[in-house]
Amino acid sequence: MxxxxxxxxxxxxQRGLMGRILSRxxxxxxxxxxxxxxxxxxxxxxTHYASHKGKGFxxxxxxxxxxxxxxxxxxxxxxxxxxxxxMMGATFGSKAAPGTIRGDFGVSNSFNLIHGSDSPxxxxxxxxxxxxxxxxITSTRAIEGWVYDxxxxxxx
Numbered sequence: 554m555x556x557x558x559x560x561x562x563x564x565x566x567q568r569g570l571m572g573r574i575l576s577r578x579x580x581x582x583x584x585x586x587x588x589x590x591x592x593x594x595x596x597x598x599x600t601h602y603a604s605h606k607g608k609g610f611x612x613x614x615x616x617x618x619x620x621x622x623x624x625x626x627x628x629x630x631x632x633x634x635x636x637x638x639x640m641m642g643a644t645f646g647s648k649a650a651p652g653t654i655r656g657d658f659g660v661s662n663s664f665n666l667i668h669g670s671d672s673p674x675x676x677x678x679x680x681x682x683x684x685x686x687x688x689x690i691t692s693t694r695a696i697e698g699w700v701y702d703x704x705x706x707x708x709x
Contacts, residue, residue, distance in 0.1 A: 561667055563620050587680070588627070591625060625683045645661075
């Protein structure tokens with residue numbers, strides 16, 4: 554099992570898309586193991602996007618991410634990072650395929666609705682920025698056998 558960080562950005566929250574996007578992850582069989590609605594501080598946004606500092610879009614990105622509340626999620630499942638990123642679609646809504654979150658809900662090349670960790674290392678770092686100890690739970694769901702083939706004793 555792998556846990557990833559997902560952020561429903563200010564545009565997704567302001568447009569009332571939280572439930573529709575969250576449902577997609579649950580419909581896929583992924584487990585929400587942490588969730589909070591929050592206003593990101595400038596300091597947290599700068600820390601989170603530190604790898605982009607100095608790039609032309611950095612200041613606008615920090616301003617955007619602190620402009621309104623976001624919904625921060627910890628999402629768990631086998632291959633969760635790759636699955637979530639595939640569900641998100643291409644970075645720009647205008648180029649994202651139909652059936653993806655950005656493809657179905659986005660057209661902007663700057664407001665792109667959602668962030669997802671791009672590697673296990675990034676997920677660990679990002680989850681640590683947004684969740685304190687004990688805020689991401691470990692829980693076994695009764696449906697795991699119906700989400701994953703457990704006939705071999707472990708999830709496929």
